[in-house]
Structures are given as C-alpha cells and as structure tokens.
Amino acid sequence: MLLALGFSPMQTTMVGISVGVATAGAGALIGALVGVACTPSHFAMPSLMADLGTIEPSFNAIIAAVLIGLTLVSIALGMAPIAWRLHRRSVADALSQEGR
Amino acid sequence: MTTPSIVLRSVTKTYRRGERRITALQDVSFEMSQGELALLVGPSGSGKTTLLNLIGALDRPDRGEIIVGGAEITGLSRAAAALYRNGRVGFIFQSYNLLPQLTALENVLLPMLPKRRADRRRAVELLDAVGLSDRGSHRPSELSGGEQQRVAIARALANDPAIILADEPTGNLDNDNACKIAELLASACRQRGKSLILVTHDRDMIRPADRVFAMRDGSLTAIESALAC
Secondary structure, eight states, X not given: OTTTTTOOHHHHHHHHHHHHHHHHHHHHXXXXXXXXXXXXXXXXXXXXXXXXXXXXXXXXXXXXXXXXXXXXXXXXXXXXXXXXXHHHSOHHHHXXXXXX | OOOEEEEEEEEEEEEEETTEEEEEEEEEEEEEETTOEEEEEOOTTSSHHHHHHXXXXXXXXXXXXXXXXXXXXXXXXXXXXXXXXXXXXXXXXXXXXXXXXXXHHHXXXXXXXXXXOOOXXXXXXXXXXXXXXXXXXXXXXXXXXXXXXXXXXXXXXXXXXXXXXXXXXXXXXXHHHHHHHHHHHHHHHHHHTOEEEEEESOTTSSTTOSEEEEEETTEEEEEEESOOO
16 A cells, blocks of 8 residues: 555565564563563572583573564564565556455 | 546456456547546446546556646556656545544554655645645544545645546445535645546536546547536
8 A cells, every 4th residue: 555655666665574573672672671670689490400400591692682583583574465466566556465 | 628638538448257358448549637526427447447547557557558738658667657657646545444443543654755755745735625724633433434535535625636547436425415515526636626536326416517528448449528417
C-alpha cells in the first residue's frame, strides 16, 4: 500500500525492516526485563554429566551477540520474499499479493 | 481547447498466466482534460483496474503511450514512478487500505512523508473538509466504513495531486453511504480542479459525470461525454 502512496520500493523495504527491528527490540527488552525481575538471586542446575559439576546460567556479550544475530537473520529472511517481489515484479502485482 | 492532462494512445497490456497470455487491455486510446470527472464502467475482468494501474504507474503497458501532464510515464524508472505517484496521483481503494496502527490524522500525513514535509495543518484541514475534524485521533478500527473511506479521500488529496484514481471506492459501502462518498469525492475534485477517474459498476454514481468510459474485454467500447443524469 505504501507503494501506491509514492513510497519507493527501497523506502517500503526500510519501513518493513524498521517495524521488524522495533518489534524484535521491544520483545527482547521486555524479555530481558522479565528475566531480570524474575531471576532468583542464586541458581544452579545439576549437570547430567557428573564430571561437569553444576551449571550456572549466565548472560554475557557473546550470548547477547548471538541473540541479536538470530533476530537480524530472522528479519532478513522474513523480508526477503517481499524485497524480491518488489524488485522483480510490478507494483500492481505486489499490491494484489498484499491484498490476498 | 484545453490541453489534455491524460492521454492514452494504443495502450496494450497482457499478462502471463502459466502458458496462457491474457490480454487485459487492447489498443486503448483516450484523452482527458484537467478537472474532468470520468466514470470507468464495465463488467469484472474488462480491464478497468489494469487501466487505472497503468495511469497510476503501478504497472507498465506492453505497447502504447501514456502521457500525464505532458510527460510520458511509461518509461519511468521505479524511483521516478514512485515520485510521480507521490506528487501527481491520489489513489482511493475499495478496501480503504488505511494503516491500522496509525490514527486518521497520521494516515492523512502518510503520503507527505516521502518528501519529508508532513504538513499537520493541511492534514487537519483535509479531515475537516471530509467532515471528520473530530475523528483525527481515532484509529481505522474505531471508524465506520464510510468514515474510513473519507479518511482515504483526505489522504488521496494530501499532496495536492492533479489526478485522483478511485477503484470502486463505494464497493464496500451501503447505498446511503455510497451516495454520500461519491458526492463528497466528486465535489472535492471539482472544487480543487482535480481530474477524477472512478471505476464503478454504477453509471449514475456521479451526476453529472463529464465522461463515461465503457469497457469490455480489454477495449473501450464507448466514450460518452457530458452525460446528463
């Protein structure tokens, strides 16, 4: 629909990505806040492999980077068909697909 | 004689459906002057929406010329076509196509965003002109069908385009609302000197329309001028 209003295919794609990032960001933020609020002060999980001892869950930069990476890949995969349609087919085709 | 604002010359458009080629438009030619109100009538599948899409640069013809405001639009790049749609054309759809997350006012402001000149005062004036001055903060889900189409009319006028293309704008409305919306659309276009092409099944939707283009099987079968209803 944005295409019919005069947004270019690039602007339309950017709007989609922005909405995706905002939605994923809001979800991650809410999840993090819930995690912080609900995390017990001390928690250790016994390992099924006795020689590893107990496993303490932790959150660090690597885990954050993996989560952000997974989010961006999900958004890219979600946007790919739309970007492809906008690039390869007419706007009228893209609009009729949107209406289905 | 006034200079025509929309000129179509031998416009042909075909679609491929699997192995078959379907001719949506066949050698369609006509001219319209600025400020004319035209109805485009015909049975389903006769090519009305395809014609509207081509004039709105949402699609390209296989053959022929489309000249709007003196400029050929068939060869526009995607970016140039987007600029053309944004500045010169206002679209109104049967299913309103408002963004559900935005308020009525924000929906009217939306076409102004690509040019980065969101004129809030103009958007408020347009909502006022369509009788929705008190509904600007409402989301589409809080508006009736008729009200949503009024918002869509205000949105179509947002960038002061020369042409309004309306694809069955009253198709989802009851008779009473359909008449009101058609009257509102016609008067808004007449007051502002816009050219209007309105796709409809009802020849009496605008009284009087300046022209009626009748289509069948992708061809213009009749052009009636200054129809007096």
